[in-house]
Amino acid sequence: xxxxxxxxxxxxxxxxxxxxxxxxxxxxxxxxxxxxxxxxxxxxxxxxxxxxxxxxxxxxxxxxxxxxxxxxxxxxxxxxxxxxxxxxxxxxxxxxxxxxxxxxxxxxxxxxxxxxxxxxxxxxxxxxxxxxxxxxxxxxxxxxxxxxxxxxxxxxxxxxxxxxxxxxxxxxxxxxxxxxxxxxxxxxxxxxxxxxxxxxxxxxxxxxxxxxxxxxxxxxxxxxxxxxxxxxx
Amino acid sequence: xxxxxxxxxxxxxxxxxxxxxxxxxxxxxxxxxxxxxxxxxxxxxxxxxxxxxxxxxxxxxxxxxxxxxxxxxxxxxxxxxxxxxxxxxxxxxxxxxxxxxxxxxxxxxxxxxxxxxxxxxxxxxxxxxxxxxxxxxxxxxxxxxxxxxxxxxxxxxxxxxxxxxxxxxxxxxxxxxxxxxxxxxxxxxxxxxxxxxxxxxxxxxxxxxxxxxxxxxxxxxxxxxxxxxxxxxxxxxxxxxxxxxxxxxxxxxxxxxxxxxxxxxxxxxxxxxxxxxxxxxxxxxxxxxxxxxxxxxxxxxxxxxxxxxxxxxxxxxxxxxxxxxxxxxxxxxxxxxxxxxxxxxxxxxxxxxxxxxxxxxxxxxxxx
Numbered sequence: 004x005x006x007x008x009x010x011x012x013x014x015x016x017x018x019x020x021x022x023x024x025x026x027x028x029x030x031x032x033x034x035x036x037x038x039x040x041x042x043x044x045x046x047x048x049x050x051x052x053x054x055x056x057x058x059x060x061x062x063x064x065x066x067x068x069x070x071x072x073x074x075x076x077x078x079x080x081x082x083x084x085x086x087x088x089x090x091x092x093x094x095x096x097x098x099x100x101x102x103x104x105x106x107x108x109x110x111x112x113x114x115x116x117x118x119x120x121x122x123x124x125x126x127x128x129x130x131x132x133x134x135x136x137x138x139x140x141x142x143x144x145x146x147x148x149x150x151x152x153x154x155x156x157x158x159x160x161x162x163x164x165x166x167x168x169x170x171x172x173x174x175x176x177x178x179x180x181x182x183x184x185x186x187x188x189x190x191x192x193x194x195x196x197x198x199x200x201x202x203x204x205x206x207x208x209x210x211x212x213x214x215x216x217x218x219x220x221x222x223x224x225x226x227x228x229x230x231x232x233x234x235x236x
Numbered sequence: 237x238x239x240x241x242x243x244x245x246x247x248x249x250x251x252x253x254x255x256x257x258x259x260x261x262x263x264x265x266x267x268x269x270x271x272x273x274x275x276x277x278x279x280x281x282x283x284x285x286x287x288x289x290x291x292x293x294x295x296x297x298x299x300x301x302x303x304x305x306x307x308x309x310x311x312x313x314x315x316x317x318x319x320x321x322x323x324x325x326x327x328x329x330x331x332x333x334x335x336x337x338x339x340x341x342x343x344x345x346x347x348x349x350x351x352x353x354x355x356x357x358x359x360x361x362x363x364x365x366x367x368x369x370x371x372x373x374x375x376x377x378x379x380x381x382x383x384x385x386x387x388x389x390x391x392x393x394x395x396x397x398x399x400x401x402x403x404x405x406x407x408x409x410x411x412x413x414x415x416x417x418x419x420x421x422x423x424x425x426x427x428x429x430x431x432x433x434x435x436x437x438x439x440x441x442x443x444x445x446x447x448x449x450x451x452x453x454x455x456x457x458x459x460x461x462x463x464x465x466x467x468x469x470x471x472x473x474x475x476x477x478x479x480x481x482x483x484x485x486x487x488x489x490x491x492x493x494x495x496x497x498x499x500x501x502x503x504x505x506x507x508x509x510x511x512x513x514x515x516x517x518x519x520x521x522x523x524x525x526x527x528x529x530x531x532x533x534x535x536x537x538x539x540x541x542x543x544x545x546x547x548x549x550x551x552x553x554x555x556x557x558x559x560x561x562x563x564x565x566x567x568x569x570x571x572x573x574x575x576x577x578x579x580x581x582x583x584x585x586x587x588x589x590x591x592x593x594x595x596x597x598x599x600x601x602x603x604x
Contacts, residue, residue, distance in 0.1 A: 061599045089519025104243035117520040
């Protein structure tokens with residue numbers, strides 16, 4: 004049976020030029036299956052964030068190819084990369100990155116509005132998703148009044164509301180306590196699955212691997228281990 | 237989405253107030269000068285417009301009322317009356333003369349009128365009479381207020397004591413004001429006999445241009461203008477004195493306003509750099525980010541311009557009491573132009589910060 008790939012790296016190298024060039028990724032090749040919940044583990048400086056940036060079209064590899072949801076990102080210009088992110092990718096950041104002048108609802112709806120959806124429809128969809136994430140009563144709250152867990156759930160709602168095919172999460176539990184982190188990851192996984200999204204999480208927290216269908220371990224810009232679900236379990 | 241910029245603007249009240257205040261000051265400065273200019277133009281032209289003259293005849297080279305100093309001899313009137321189509325020709329004599337009152341010295345543009353004159357009188361009279369008798373003077377109401385002079389009180393005009401018998405309106409030229417006396421009195425003051433600065437000629441209005449042409453061609457050393465041309469001449473004289481300065485100050489005001497917006501908006505973009513980066517990361521196009529910055533600048537400009545115009549509306553009512561010589565006219569088109577100019581300079585000032593917002597790399601969203 005052919006398994007479709009949501010994210011594929013083929014011999015990807017990434018070098019940051021400078022007085023002293025920094026090699027962030029060295030010959031990385033990987034496949035993340037469609038609908039999977041993949042965790043990329045590794046210590047600080049192992050290249051996790053670079054990998055996520057390449058997967059989300061935030062930058063380009065020095066050499067090699069990156070395919071995400073069937074699109075070869077290395078061939079796209081800036082405008083088309085932005086369009087790709089808008090249409091296909093949802094991001095969850097470690098520090099939530101909510102816009103403090105907007106309410107929780109507006110922070111979620113913004114992801115739809117930049118896609119051209121009407122305000123009322125965007126708000127209705129966002130309200131529904133916030134409710135699904137247990138934030139029905141916090142829709143009008145500003146980020147400053149939300150707890151860390153609530154903020155991350157709003158960020159997850161923003162990542163998922165436009166029904167992206169790929170969700171990329173950068174250390175989503177790093178700023179949360181253990182219990183809240185567990186809860187947030189469970190929600191991310193469950194709701195993403197309901198919506199048919201592939202999730203790639205980068206983290207240095209090895210506990211996240213328990214939730215994963217795939218675990219990829221990265222050290223010094225190289226994949227040192229990759230396990231499918233059965234192996235993880 | 238399309239409201240994030242407005243939210244930023246309103247959330248950062250101090251910055252918003254400073255930006256709007258800077259723009260408001262630029263608007264007040266520019267509109268105030270424009271309004272004073274319009275007031276001066278109005279004051280200058282209103283008298284000419286209401287002087288009941290279809291044709292203005294002066295000595296060759298005398299092309300406007302304010303600066304005319306050459307004189308027509310007494311025979312000129314008879315020559316003009318002999319031209320076919322001329323119904324009447326009333327002489328007026330004008331001179332800039334020093335006036336002393338209540339210890340203050342001022343200069344007045346004094347118009348000497350004949351006793352029987354039907355043309356050339358001030359038409360808009362606030363108090364008293366518009367026809368000065370011997371030893372009498374009609375003065376502009378702004379001048380009267382400025383020097384604290386009331387009806388029946390006296391002033392000295394070039395050393396001659398005259399009693400105020402009338403206060404006129406729309407006779408304020410800003411730098412000076414019109415005053416009206418008997419022509420005979422003015423002739424005596426100036427040491428003249430029967431001269432006039434202009435003849436105010438009445439004709440069939442539809443033939444005024446043709447008759448002006450004939451007067452100019454048939455009578456030597458005179459110039460004649462129909463009313464519209466003479467109004468345009470006087471407007472040109474005022475514009476030549478006012479407009480270059482006005483434009484310079486207006487452009488300076490706009491530049492200052494634009495700089496305030498540029499500086500404040502630039503600071504706002506740097507402060508919210510993370511938000512712009514986030515927007516870029518989640519796929520917001522450059523147009524969206526550009527718009528978010530522009531919204532902040534335009535809202536501040538709108539608020540500043542409206543605040544400035546409101547202040548000017550109040551000033552329009554207060555100025556006659558505070559500084560009577562200044563006739564300030566806040567006209568709708570000036571207000572609209574100020575609003576448009578304010579928005580324009582805000583947009584211009586925000587271009588650089590907006591471009592900065594569009595160029596921030598989305599990759600920064602992943603930096604901690």
